[in-house]
Amino acid sequence: MMTRQLSTPQIFVALIVVFLLLTPASPFPTGSISTTTPAAAAGIIEIAELLAHPEQYDHQDVMVTGKVMNVQLATNRQGQPAYGFLLQDQAGTLKVVSLGQLEVHEGDQVIVEGVFSRFRQVGRTIVYNEIKALSVKPLTRLNPDFVG
Secondary structure, eight states, X not given: OOOOOOOHHHHHHHHHHHHHHHSOSOSXXXXXXXXXXXXXXXXXXXXXXXXXXXXXXXXXXXXXEEEEEEEEXXXXXXXXXXXXXXXXXXXXXXXXXXXXXXXXXXTOEEEEEEEEEEEXXXXXXXXXXXXXXXXXXXXXXXXXXXXX
């Protein structure tokens, strides 16, 4: 039997597909997002802080900024659009996954709000440092919620 090694982008796409297959049509309860989310009230967390203390933020609402890299688009079983990408800054990289249309592009600086997981198991694979995004917005747009 012949086996072949998967590249990092292929593994990332496979994880997104598995995420979409295992996630219900609406992973976030309707009406659960208010104009001021807990993450917005707490402020922006540095990627370095999440990576240094993942247990402290596990299953918590977070808000982080970084550069969009390795964008992957997909569709779930219900035909809904979904996406995943790597969020990168000088300190490190997180994975971001979500349902919906991605409104940013490769290389954009963005702000991501969502629920952080230090790890989750998908079959035999463990996915580390992932955010299930509620919101992904480019930093180039001025948002009144962030103007103080």
